[in-house]
Amino acid sequence: MVYRLIVATVLGGAIGIERELHGKVAGFRTHALVATGAAVFTVASVHIFEVYGSQVQVDPGRIAAQIVSGVGFLGAGAIIRSQTGIHGLTTAAGLWTAAAIGLASGLGYFQAAFCGTAITLLVLIAFSWIGRRIGARDV
Numbered sequence: 001m002v003y004r005l006i007v008a009t010v011l012g013g014a015i016g017i018e019r020e021l022h023g024k025v026a027g028f029r030t031h032a033l034v035a036t037g038a039a040v041f042t043v044a045s046v047h048i049f050e051v052y053g054s055q056v057q058v059d060p061g062r063i064a065a066q067i068v069s070g071v072g073f074l075g076a077g078a079i080i081r082s083q084t085g086i087h088g089l090t091t092a093a094g095l096w097t098a099a100a101i102g103l104a105s106g107l108g109y110f111q112a113a114f115c116g117t118a119i120t121l122l123v124l125i126a127f128s129w130i131g132r133r134i135g136a137r138d139v
Helices: 002-021 028-052 060-078 089-107 110-134
Strands: 080-082 085-087
Touching (some): 002 028, 002 089, 002 110, 028 060, 028 089
Antiparallel strands (some): 080 085
């Protein structure tokens, strides 16, 4: 169980480092905490299902669904609309992805968590470079 939380924290932090290096408001600590929180909720949900599943009707998927919903509020807080346009959309998507990676880690789906992190970093780093080359706007 502890290993799952550590993996979630490290992988979420890796995404956050990229955001931090680009001066975004939600950086290393925020992404690490979102991933860790999602993993804790997931581990707790699975544990409740394993311990009490036969005694009460428990749906471990409900907590996962609420993680997605809760992170949506964080993402909404990261998005800022101003006269110059919309800012923070990529950071909000990064927070959402960090939660998904935390959820996968909490379930022990490490291959999905590591692949998800690698793909996320590829999108944030390489796609940003490609976007600048073709003149795309980053929001």
